[in-house]
Amino acid sequence: MTTLNSKVPEGPIAEKWTKHKFDSKLVNPANKRKFKILVVGTGLAGSSAAATFAELGYEVEAFTFHDTPRRAHSIAAQGGINAAKNYPNDGDSVFRLFYDTVKGGDYRSREANVYRLAEVSVDIIDQCAAQGVPFAREYGGLLANRSFGGAQVSRTFYARGQTGQQLLIGAYQALMRQVGLGAVKLHTRSEMLDLVVKDGEAVGIVTRNLTTGAVESHAGHAVVLCTGGYGNVFYLSTNAMQCNVTAAWRAHRKGAYFANPSYTQIHPTCIPASDEFQSKLTLMSESLRNDGRIWVPRSRDETRRARDIPEAERYYYLEEKYPAFGNLVPRDVASRNAKTVVDQGFGVGPLKNGVYLDFASAIERVGKDTIEARYSNLFEMYERITGENPYEVPMRIYPATHYTMGGLWVDYNLMTTIPGLYAAGEANFSDHGANRLGASALMQGLADGYFVLPYTIGDYLAPKLGQDLVPTDDPVFTESVQNIKAMTQGFLDINGTKSPEHFHRELGKIVWNYIGMARDQNGLEKAINEIRALREEFWKDVRVLGNADTLNASIEKAGRIADFFELAELMARDALDRNESCGGHFREESQTEEGEALRDDENYAHVSAWEWHDADTPQTKHAEELEFENVKLTQRSYK
Amino acid sequence: MSEETLNLKLRIWRQDGPSSKGGFAEYPANNIPTDASFLEMLDVVNEQLIEQGEVPVEFPHDCREGICGTCGVMINGRAHGQEKATATCQLHMRKFTDGDTIEIEPWRAAAFPVVKDLVVDRSALDRVIEVGGFISAPTGSAPDANEMLIPKDVAESSMDAAACIGCGACVAACPNSAGQLFTSAKIWHLNAMPQGQAERYKRTEEMVETMEQYFGSCTNHGECSEACPKEISLDFIAYMNRDYVKSKVKNRRLAGQ
Ligand SMILES: Cc1cc2nc3c(=O)[nH]c(=O)nc-3n(C[C@H](O)[C@H](O)[C@H](O)COP(=O)(O)OP(=O)(O)OC[C@H]3O[C@@H](n4cnc5c(N)ncnc54)[C@H](O)[C@@H]3O)c2cc1C
Ligand code: FES
Numbered sequence: 001m002t003t004l005n006s007k008v009p010e011g012p013i014a015e016k017w018t019k020h021k022f023d024s025k026l027v028n029p030a031n032k033r034k035f036k037i038l039v040v041g042t043g044l045a046g047s048s049a050a051a052t053f054a055e056l057g058y059e060v061e062a063f064t065f066h067d068t069p070r071r072a073h074s075i076a077a078q079g080g081i082n083a084a085k086n087y088p089n090d091g092d093s094v095f096r097l098f099y100d101t102v103k104g105g106d107y108r109s110r111e112a113n114v115y116r117l118a119e120v121s122v123d124i125i126d127q128c129a130a131q132g133v134p135f136a137r138e139y140g141g142l143l144a145n146r147s148f149g150g151a152q153v154s155r156t157f158y159a160r161g162q163t164g165q166q167l168l169i170g171a172y173q174a175l176m177r178q179v180g181l182g183a184v185k186l187h188t189r190s191e192m193l194d195l196v197v198k199d200g201e202a203v204g205i206v207t208r209n210l211t212t213g214a215v216e217s218h219a220g221h222a223v224v225l226c227t228g229g230y231g232n233v234f235y236l237s238t239n240a241m242q243c244n245v246t247a248a249w250r251a252h253r254k255g256a257y258f259a260n261p262s263y264t265q266i267h268p269t270c271i272p273a274s275d276e277f278q279s280k281l282t283l284m285s286e287s288l289r290n291d292g293r294i295w296v297p298r299s300r301d302e303t304r305r306a307r308d309i310p311e312a313e314r315y316y317y318l319e320e321k322y323p324a325f326g327n328l329v330p331r332d333v334a335s336r337n338a339k340t341v342v343d344q345g346f347g348v349g350p351l352k353n354g355v356y357l358d359f360a361s362a363i364e365r366v367g368k369d370t371i372e373a374r375y376s377n378l379f380e381m382y383e384r385i386t387g388e389n390p391y392e393v394p395m396r397i398y399p400a401t402h403y404t405m406g407g408l409w410v411d412y413n414l415m416t417t418i419p420g421l422y423a424a425g426e427a428n429f430s431d432h433g434a435n436r437l438g439a440s441a442l443m444q445g446l447a448d449g450y451f452v453l454p455y456t457i458g459d460y461l462a463p464k465l466g467q468d469l470v471p472t473d474d475p476v477f478t479e480s481v482q483n484i485k486a487m488t489q490g491f492l493d494i495n496g497t498k499s500p501e502h503f504h505r506e507l508g509k510i511v512w513n514y515i516g517m518a519r520d521q522n523g524l525e526k527a528i529n530e531i532r533a534l535r536e537e538f539w540k541d542v543r544v545l546g547n548a549d550t551l552n553a554s555i556e557k558a559g560r561i562a563d564f565f566e567l568a569e570l571m572a573r574d575a576l577d578r579n580e581s582c583g584g585h586f587r588e589e590s591q592t593e594e595g596e597a598l599r600d601d602e603n604y605a606h607v608s609a610w611e612w613h614d615a616d617t618p619q620t621k622h623a624e625e626l627e628f629e630n631v632k633l634t635q636r637s638y639k
Numbered sequence: 640m641s642e643e644t645l646n647l648k649l650r651i652w653r654q655d656g657p658s659s660k661g662g663f664a665e666y667p668a669n670n671i672p673t674d675a676s677f678l679e680m681l682d683v684v685n686e687q688l689i690e691q692g693e694v695p696v697e698f699p700h701d702c703r704e705g706i707c708g709t710c711g712v713m714i715n716g717r718a719h720g721q722e723k724a725t726a727t728c729q730l731h732m733r734k735f736t737d738g739d740t741i742e743i744e745p746w747r748a749a750a751f752p753v754v755k756d757l758v759v760d761r762s763a764l765d766r767v768i769e770v771g772g773f774i775s776a777p778t779g780s781a782p783d784a785n786e787m788l789i790p791k792d793v794a795e796s797s798m799d800a801a802a803c804i805g806c807g808a809c810v811a812a813c814p815n816s817a818g819q820l821f822t823s824a825k826i827w828h829l830n831a832m833p834q835g836q837a838e839r840y841k842r843t844e845e846m847v848e849t850m851e852q853y854f855g856s857c858t859n860h861g862e863c864s865e866a867c868p869k870e871i872s873l874d875f876i877a878y879m880n881r882d883y884v885k886s887k888v889k890n891r892r893l894a895g896q
Contacts, residue, residue, distance in 0.1 A: 068765050242701050282704060499689040
C-alpha cells in the first residue's frame with residue numbers, strides 16, 4: 001500500500017484555492033490555440049468544461065455517445081443546485097456549505113476540494129443566470145431559494161422540477177456557441193472505448209462511431225473525462241438507460257486508479273419495480289417526505305387495502321424509531337429501514353416490494369388543495385406510471401440506486417494518476433465522500449467544468465509548449481484501434497444463447513443483493529464468486545446479433561456490460577476491505593447498538609484508490625489519508 | 640396496479656441504414672402487462688427477437704422519464720402516440736386494448752434522415768441552436784445574479800418555452816415538416832429575458848434563416864403543439880414571427896451604419 005499525493009496546496013483552507021491559482025503556470029493567450037484538449041462527455045461537467053476551454057482559446061474536441069449534447073443524463077436532475085449565496089439571510093456561508101458537505105459525506109472526502117467547491121458555488125449561479133437559465137424568482141424579481149434534503153438553510157436554487165434540464169441547456173448552449181464559432185469540434189454518437197497512453201502520459205483516445213461502426217483515433221495534449229456515474233451496474237437504477245462506466249473503466253485499465261467504488265447512494269423514494277422485465281426505476285422527489293407518512297402493515301399476511309387497515313395495525317417505523325426526525329431522516333437511514341421491513345416480509349404491493357408513503361393525514365391537516373399545489377406534478381407522474389391515484393391510495397415507494405460517489409481518483413487539480421488525464425463531474429470521486437447531499441452533484445459538475453479545470457489544466461499544458469501531438473499512426477494508436485476492432489467483432493463471433501440484457505439483469509441482482517444497502521463479509525465474498533462465474537458465462541454465451549458497421553445497440557451494450565462485470569467485482573473488494581460503515585456504505589459488522597452506521601476513523605479515514613493489473617488479478621489498494629483540520633469528526637445521530 | 644396482460648400485433652418499420660429501402664415487419668407482442676411502458680413492451684419484443692436469432696429493432700431512448708428528448712416514434716400515425724402531453728417513454732400499455740394492432744414508424748421528415756429502423760438523425764436541430772440559440776456570456780464574466788431583477792412572470796414565461804426537450808415531435812407531426820415550434824421555443828426562452836436583449840434581433844434572424852434551410856414552412860396547422868410532450872404553446876411562433884420582422888428592419892439599419 002503506497003500513499004497518494006493529493007497535491008493539496010499549503011496554507012489556511014480559505015486561501016488555498018486563491019493561492020493555488022496564482023501559483024499555477026499560465027498559458028499565454030496567443031499560445032492556447034496550440035494545445036488540443038479532448039473532452040469526453042457533454043453533461044454538465046463536460047459541456048461547461050469544453051465551452052470554457054474554447055472561450056479561453058484552446059482547441060477543443062468534444063465527444064458524446066448521445067445524438068446531441070443536450071441528452072446527457074444531467075438533464076434528468078429535478079430538485080436543484082446548492083450555492084452559498086446566503087440570499088435568504090439565514091446564516092449560510094461558504095464555510096457552512098463546506099462543513100455540511102464534509103459532514104454529509106460522513107468525513108470521507110478531502111477538505112480542500114470541498115472548500116473550493118463551496119467557494120466557487122456562488123460563481124456558478126451568477127454564470128448560469130447570465131446565460132439565461134430561468135431560475136425560479138420571487139415576485140420582486142430576485143432569485144428564489146428552498147431548503148433541500150434536510151439542510152438547515154435555504155441554499156438551493158431551482159427551475160421548477162427541471163433544474164438539471166435548465167442547467168444543462170445553459171451549458172449546452174454555451175458549448176454550441178463555440179461549435180458554431182468553429183472553436184469546438186463536436187463528435188456526437190461517438191463512444192470512447194480506449195484511452196491512449198504514451199510514455200506514461202495520456203495522449204489521446206480511440207472512439208467508435210456508433211452510426212457507421214468506424215473505429216477512430218484522436219490525439220490531444222490532454223484528455224478530460226466527464227462521463228458520468230456508474231449506477232447502472234445495479235441494472236435497475238434511476239439513471240438513464242445508457243449511463244455506463246466504460247470511459248472511466250478503460251482509463252482505469254490503462255493505469256488510472258479507481259477510488260472508493262463501493263460508495264454508492266441509494267435514494268429512498270423511488271417507484272418499486274412492477275415486474276421482472278422492468279429496466280429502469282423512476283425517482284420521486286425527496287420533498288414528498290415532508291408531508292407523506294411512511295408505514296407498512298404490522299401483519300405480514302395483510303390482504304386488506306391500505307385504507308381499510310386501522311391505525312393500530314400500521315407500523316410507522318421511521319416515526320417510531322426516530323422520533324426527532326421521523327420521516328425526514330437522511331437518505332441512507334430511510335433506505336436501509338425500508339429494506340429491513342421489506343426483507344422481513346412486511347412489504348406492500350403485488351410483489352411485496354415497497355412501503356407506503358401516505359398523504360391521507362396531510363390532506364386532512366392542510367387540505368387537498370395545498371397538497372395539490374405542492375406535489376401535483378409528482379402525483380401525476382406517479383399515476384401515469386402506476387395507474388393509481390395517490391390522493392386516494394397511498395403511494396408505494398422503495399429505494400433505488402441513484403448516484404455513485406466513487407470514481408476515478410483525482411488530485412486537487414482533478415488530474416488522475418495518469419498525467420494529462422483529468423476527470424470531472426460524477427466520473428471522479430472527489431467531493432462527496434461516502435454520501436452526497438441533495439442538490440450538490442449539479443453544483444460539483446459545473447464547479448469542475450466552469451471554474452476548476454480551466455485553471456488547473458494550464459499548469460500541465462504550459463511546459464508542453466511546442467510539443468507536437470502524437471501522430472495517430474503511432475503504434476500506441478494503431479494497436480489500440482486493432483484491439484477495439486477485435487473486441488467489437490469478438491462479441492459478434494461468440495454466437496451464444498443469451499442476450500446482453502440477460503447478463504446485465506443477472507449481474508444487477510448480485511450487486512443489489514450483496515453490494516447494495518447493507519453488506520457483510522459473507523455476502524461480499526459470495527458476490528465476488530458469483531460475479532466471476534457470470535462473467536465467464538458472459539464471454540462464452542452472450543448473443544450479439546447484426547453487424548459492426550451500422551447502429552447496433554447490442555454491441556454497445558455488450559461492451560458496457562463487460563466493464564460492469566469488472567467494476568462490480570472491484571466494488572465488492574472495496575466494500576470487503578472497508579470494514580467500517582460510513583455514509584452509503586453500511587457493513588453489517590460495523591453498527592451501533594441502535595443499528596446505525598458506525599465509522600472507524602482510526603483505521604479507515606482514507607480514500608481507497610485501486611490500481612489495475614489484469615482481469616484475473618485483483619487490483620492493488622493505495623491509500624490517501626484524509627486529514628481533518630477544519631471540521632471535527634462526530635457520529636451522526638437522528639434519534 | 641393490475642395484473643392484466645395484452646396480446647398485440649405490431650407493425651414495425653425496419654430499415655438497415657440511411658440509404659437502404661425500408662418496410663414494415665409484423666411481430667406479435669404477447670402477454671404484455673398493462674403496467675409496462677411502451678418502450679418496455681419493445682424491450683420484450685427485442686428479447687424475443689434475439690432469442691429467435693433475429694436482429695433486434697433499434698429504437699431511440701435513454702432517460703425514460705420524458706425529459707431527455709431521445710425517444711420518439713410515430714405510433715399509429717401520431718408522433719408519440721395518441722396520449723396528450725406524453726413522450727413515447729411515458730406512454731403505458733394500459734392505454735391499449737387486447738388484440739390491438741400497433742403501427743410503429745420513425746419520425747418522417749426530410750431534415751431527419753433514418754439512421755436505422757426507428758432511429759433518425761436530428762442534428763439539424765443543433766444547427767439551428769449553434770447560430771444563435773444562446774446568450775454570449777463567457778465563463779467568469781457574469782455579474783452577481785441578483786443584480787438583474789427578472790419579474791416572476793417573465794421568468795415563468797421563459798421557462799414555459801425552455802421546457803422544450805428537443806425531441807423533434809413537432810417536426811414529425813407537421814404536414815410540412817416545419818421547425819417553427821422548436822425554433823420559436825428557444826428564441827422565446829432567450830428573447831423573453833433581460834439577459835437576452837443584446838442579441839435579440841441577431842439571434843432571431845440567424846435562427847429563423849438557418850431553420851428555413853433545413854425545415855419546411857409553417858402553414859399554421861397547429862399539429863406541432865398538439866403532439867408536443869411538453870405542450871409548448873403556438874404563441875411562441877407568433878412572438879418569433881414578430882421579432883423576425885423587427886429584426887429585418889433593425890439589422891438592416893445597423894448594417895447601414
Ligand atoms: C433522477 C435523478 C435526479 C437527480 N437530481 C439531482 C438534483 O436535483 N440535484 C443534484 O445536484 N444532482 C441530481 N442528480 C445527480 C446529477 O444529475 C448527476 O450526478 C450529474 O448530472 C452528472 O453530471 P455529469 O456531467 O458528471 O455526467 P452526465 O450528465 O451523466 O454526462 C455524461 C456524459 O458523458 C458521455 N459519455 C459517457 N461515456 C462516454 C463514452 N464512453 N464516450 C463518449 N461519451 C461518453 C455521455 O454521452 C454524456 O454526455 C440526479 C440524478 C438522477 C439520476
Ligand atoms: S427517453 Fe428520454 S424523453 Fe423519452
